[in-house]
Amino acid sequence: MHAQRRGGTTERVYGRLRQDVLDGVLAPGAPLAEVDQSVRLEVSRTPVREAFARLVADGLAQPLPGRGLVVAPLDPGAVEQLYDVREALEVKAARLAAQRRDAAEFTEFAHGFARAPELLGAGEAGLDRYYELTARFDEAIDAAVANPWLQQALASVRTHLVRIRRLARHDPARLSAAAAEHQLIAEAIALGDADLAAHAVHVHLHRSRSHFSSALRHGSIEEEVSA
Template structure:
């Protein structure tokens, strides 16, 4: 892997995970030393992050991690809903039923583990749930085989990951999300495009309602400094 690719992947992951918060200065000298690359590949990485919308070039400061807010969610979902629904519909028509059946089973296992009353290994299961959701996204993208559609969705999902982390999914919501993803997988595996589209729409609407409620609760809560 090229040095610029390594730097890009590392910085991208840190931004999505929240390790590098919005407004963090990505100084060339500091980041190059920290990541063990020279300044030329680092500049390439920063340019890619800027193109992704994860970083901004500012006058006087340089490159900083871009801002993200729960207030952005409505705008993101306005575009996400029709694209994700169409992707699910096409995946049902073009995808490998066995692959989505296997994913449905894995979501079922995560759902059961997350709902367990003892909560053993909950953090691992939460991470597994998020990883499975990303795997489902990739499976749908490969099934659809439309670079224009899936490319646009990948760009959207980057920002939605950051918004989701701000909303902080509660255990009960993760159980529901795993169940909804399982239903999407089962519908795609059945090769029924309209059922798959409906299942995806239900999941997205519930996700939007959850994030919106969390945003409202955060706005009404006590004001604290970050």
């Protein structure tokens, strides 16, 4: 019983820390100290230590010489590698989704992204709703693909993708452009046009990669996160 309770606590602590990293509450490069987090989360150090080990396994935390454990930084090299994998997976997923889709479902997503400017102009609550829309869109593509191996690979990539997306939270121009790109992807899938869906994903990822790689090289993202 004690082991079960401890396991439940570890799971809860891990879930909270993981979400804080993904949401940027714990920013890239931020130190992760057992004592600090155990006090913040009101738990003992043991579940925090176990949760830290899982964050390292996820690639969301890493040890740095002289600094201990930190939230894994986002650097241009890592972003380029992530996008290489992301393009291979998402282009294939878009093709399969277009072949196996529920047309009405993806037509509704296209309408949702067409209304995205209203959400993006509605403050933090609107931004939250926009990110919920993109998350549901990803889930719908996964369901249409119906390939658990591809879904698992995409889930791993999206863990890190969430961090990058969140760093654009207060960049209205990039968010508006991304919404239009998602709208075209949804329309192509709804039409069952696999070539158009794949091309739309390729364009979206090219623009997204260019934006974030440039921002990381010039340090604008780090300045925003630390502000």
